[in-house]
Amino acid sequence: MNKEKKIVVPGEEIGTTEEFLAGEGTFELKGSIISSYFGELNLDSEEMVAKVKPINPLVRLKVGDVVLAHVQDVKSSMIMVNVIRVEGNPRGVTGETSASIHVSRISEGYTSDVWKEFRIGDIIRARVMQTKPSLQLSTDKPSLGVLLGFCTRCRMPLEKKDKTLFCENCKRNELRKTAPDYGGYQFRRYR
Numbered sequence: 001m002n003k004e005k006k007i008v009v010p011g012e013e014i015g016t017t018e019e020f021l022a023g024e025g026t027f028e029l030k031g032s033i034i035s036s037y038f039g040e041l042n043l044d045s046e047e048m049v050a051k052v053k054p055i056n057p058l059v060r061l062k063v064g065d066v067v068l069a070h071v072q073d074v075k076s077s078m079i080m081v082n083v084i085r086v087e088g089n090p091r092g093v094t095g096e097t098s099a100s101i102h103v104s105r106i107s108e109g110y111t112s113d114v115w116k117e118f119r120i121g122d123i124i125r126a127r128v129m130q131t132k133p134s135l136q137l138s139t140d141k142p143s144l145g146v147l148l149g150f151c152t153r154c155r156m157p158l159e160k161k162d163k164t165l166f167c168e169n170c171k172r173n174e175l176r177k178t179a180p181d182y183g184g185y186q187f188r189r190y191r
């Protein structure tokens, strides 16, 4: 049993195809085995396989992922958001995180006024519809929508009361497309 571990970078030659098979996290190039990742090298001389295990691997968004996002801008035809992370996955997101949600994909029905659904600063749950050429999300399912909204006047977190959101400070209501677990969502787990 002879296992050697060290850190390698993407593109680094880690062995030859005469010594090892190219395992997970590596590829072959002209007789060499090259690392695909920044990670921990595992040269298994028993199995004769070279592998690289990525260190703190980042997540690349894919269609169908349910994500948490932060509303950056609200326009009549769409909202612009920044994806924070894939729900339930503490790892960071790599690649494009700026996304849009078209007005037709905001709710199950017809959306006449985008400002009654989302406001700048809201934390929302959305689903990835498309990743290329641009990142596009949707919230047109009952489980999707605002998880935490802030008063547009004083920026205090809004409390859910019946079907509206209420600011205790300003004693006024605001409308949102809320997720069923609005306000009870545990953000700290994902920090």
Ligand SMILES: [Zn+2]
Pocket: 151, 152, 153, 154, 155, 156, 167, 168, 169, 170, 171
């Ligand atoms: Zn307020």
